[in-house]
Amino acid sequence: MDHHSPLNDAAKKSASNEPGSWQQEIDLPSERGASRLVMEDLLEQLGIHGWSPSDIFSIHLAAEEAIVNAIVHGNKLDPSKKVHVSCMISVDLARIEVTDEGSGFDPGSVPDCTLADRLEMPGGRGVMLMRTFMTRLEYSDRGNRVLMEKQRTSE
Amino acid sequence: MSTHRRINVAKIGDVTVVKFLDKKILDEANIQELGLELFSLIEHDNRKSILLNFTDVEFLSSAALGKLITLDRKVKANKGRLKMSNIRPEIFEVFQITKLNKVFDIRTDESEAVAAF
Numbered sequence: 580m581d582h583h584s585p586l587n588d589a590a591k592k593s594a595s596n597e598p599g600s601w602q603q604e605i606d607l608p609s610e611r612g613a614s615r616l617v618m619e620d621l622l623e624q625l626g627i628h629g630w631s632p633s634d635i636f637s638i639h640l641a642a643e644e645a646i647v648n649a650i651v652h653g654n655k656l657d658p659s660k661k662v663h664v665s666c667m668i669s670v671d672l673a674r675i676e677v678t679d680e681g682s683g684f685d686p687g688s689v690p691d692c693t694l695a696d697r698l699e700m701p702g703g704r705g706v707m708l709m710r711t712f713m714t715r716l717e718y719s720d721r722g723n724r725v726l727m728e729k730q731r732t733s734e
Numbered sequence: 735m736s737t738h739r740r741i742n743v744a745k746i747g748d749v750t751v752v753k754f755l756d757k758k759i760l761d762e763a764n765i766q767e768l769g770l771e772l773f774s775l776i777e778h779d780n781r782k783s784i785l786l787n788f789t790d791v792e793f794l795s796s797a798a799l800g801k802l803i804t805l806d807r808k809v810k811a812n813k814g815r816l817k818m819s820n821i822r823p824e825i826f827e828v829f830q831i832t833k834l835n836k837v838f839d840i841r842t843d844e845s846e847a848v849a850a851f
Contacts, residue, residue: 611762636793636824643760643795651762693833699807701800704832708796711831 600669601628606661607646609654609679614646617664621675624668634732637712638673644705645677645725653679653723671731676724683722740768743775749848750781759794769801773808782814783851787844789820799832806838815839819847 593604601624607613621642625635646662654660660680667674692703710716715728742753752772756764775781786802802818809816817839821829829835841847 614760633824639793640795640828647762647795647797698833698837699803701803702796704796704799708828708831 600667602665602667604663604665606663607650609650609656609658609660609662611650611656613650613662614643617646617666618642621666621668624666625673628668628670630673630731631734634673634729638675638729641709641712641716641727641729642675642677644709645675645727648705649677649679649681649723649725652684653681655681673729673731674727676726678724681723683719685722686718738771740764741771746785746844746848749783749785749851750775751785751787751844751848753787753789754791757790757792759791759798762797765795765797765801768798769804772801772805776805776808776812776814780812782812784809784814784816785844785847785851786816786818787820787847788818788822788825789844791825792822794825794828796832799828799834803834803837815851817841817847817850819844 603617603620605617607616618639622635622639625638630638646664649662650656654662657680662680663676663678665676665678686706689703689706690697692698692700692707697703709725709727712729713727714730715726717726718724740755742755744751744753752775754768756768759765759768775784806816819841820843821840826835826840829838829840839850841850
């Protein structure tokens with residue numbers, strides 16, 4: 580891994596390990612691809628905490644969509660703005676909060692992409708996938724912060 | 735013949751079989767490039783029967799879904815046919831949630847898909 584890339588210089592991490600859980604706070608630069616700075620650790624920790632491949636897929640997808648939305652739609656790729664990601668992983672709960680510095684949006688205004696007249700529109704599926712794959716999805720009033728939780732699926 | 739960096743293109747009879755070189759289709763720059771390579775199969779090469787074989791694909795984001803939808807529209811506008819196969823259960827669930835399984839012609843495996851053209 581290249582530790583001198585601008586992405587790594589811009590990212591600030593802090594991790595702590597309470598007994599039985601893993602937590603990390605990180606500021607990501609508003610660049611395409613920046614999600615990988617947190618995703619590798621997140622996926623590794625989900626594995627360490629015994630989450631199933633199916634749940635890991637769901638959390639991976641939701642986290643990726645939330646971070647890309649924050650970088651592209653929230654901060655509009657503005658290099659002066661950061662995306663703050665806060666994660667907590669335990670054996671039965673994954674919580675991810677993503678905050679951008681943009682002006683926010685109304686999640687209720689995203690049209691239902693499964694309606695017949697929108698089914699073939701290329702965009703607007705990220706929020707729906709996040710809502711379906713996670714147990715809980717909440718936006719702040721302004722819409723620039725999203726909190727996602729997933730309870731471990733019982734086997 | 736154009737060079738491809740995101741896909742592998744082969745022919746089985748009249749069917750163009752496309753495989754993806756990325757296991758995880760999520761990097762936005764790669765998705766952009768993927769879109770251009772897929773669209774050129776129609777706009778540049780005028781391929782009519784296209785099969786997307788998702789074997790080896792472990793993950794794809796909603797941005798990748800957008801490219802597949804645009805590809806499907808371009809194929810239909812060119813009076814061609816698009817089918818998909820070898821989709822693992824987690825990704826098929828993504829298609830189901832977004833109801834794209836009703837838009838796309840999805841088959842179990844490559845031989846079934848090729849036979850269905």
